[in-house]
Amino acid sequence: MGADGLHLRPARESDRRTLWRIHTQAVEALCQRAYAPHEVRTWVRLLKPEGYLRPDRPRTVLVAERGRRAVGFGQVDTGVGELEALYVTPEETGHGVGATLLSALEAAVWRGRAALLGLDASLNAEHFYQRHGYATVHAALRPLTLEVKLACVRMQKQRPAAPPRQRPGHTGA
Numbered sequence: 001m002g003a004d005g006l007h008l009r010p011a012r013e014s015d016r017r018t019l020w021r022i023h024t025q026a027v028e029a030l031c032q033r034a035y036a037p038h039e040v041r042t043w044v045r046l047l048k049p050e051g052y053l054r055p056d057r058p059r060t061v062l063v064a065e066r067g068r069r070a071v072g073f074g075q076v077d078t079g080v081g082e083l084e085a086l087y088v089t090p091e092e093t094g095h096g097v098g099a100t101l102l103s104a105l106e107a108a109v110w111r112g113r114a115a116l117l118g119l120d121a122s123l124n125a126e127h128f129y130q131r132h133g134y135a136t137v138h139a140a141l142r143p144l145t146l147e148v149k150l151a152c153v154r155m156q157k158q159r160p161a162a163p164p165r166q167r168p169g170h171t172g173a
Contacts, residue, residue, distance in 0.1 A: 008104050011061035013053055018070045020049040022087050029090035034123035042148045060108045064097050074101040081114025115159050120152040129155050
C-alpha cells in the first residue's frame with residue numbers, strides 16, 4: 001500500500017474495460033489543450049476494450065487502485081524497454097499516481113536486460129517525464145489514421161548505474 005492508500009497490482013483480464021475507461025477519460029480530459037478536437041476524437045474512437053491485455057503481446061501491466069477504485073494503469077514491454085502506456089484518471093492527476101506507476105514499471109524494466117527505457121510522450125505529458133529523468137530525443141509523429149498523425153516527443157531514460165558493491169568486512173571509512 002502506497003501513500004494515501006494507493007495500491008498497485010498486476011492487471012487481470014477482467015480489467016480490460018477498466019483500462020479502456022481510464023485511457024479514454026484521460027485522453028478526453030487531459031489532451032484537450034495539446035491536440036485539436038478532431039485528433040482527440042480520432043484517438044478515443046480507436047480505443048477498444050479488447051485492445052488491452054492481448055495474449056499475443058505479453059506485457060507488464062499494472063493497475064493503480066485507491067481503495068477499491070482503479071485510478072490509473074501503465075504498460076511496459078520489459079524485453080525491449082518500451083513504456084507503452086501510462087494513464088491516470090483526470091481527478092487523480094497530480095496526486096502521485098502516475099509517478100508511482102512509472103517508478104514500478106521502471107523497476108520492472110531495470111530488472112531485465114534493457115539499458116534504456118524509451119517512450120513516445122504525448123505533448124501534454126512531456127514535462128511529467130522530464131521531471132522523472134527522461135531526456136527528449138526528438139519530435140515524432142504517431143499515426144492514428146492515414147489523415148491523423150499525433151505529434152509526440154520521443155524520450156528515453158538510461159538504466160541507473162548500479163551502486164558499487166562493498167567488499168565483505170569493508171566499512172568504507
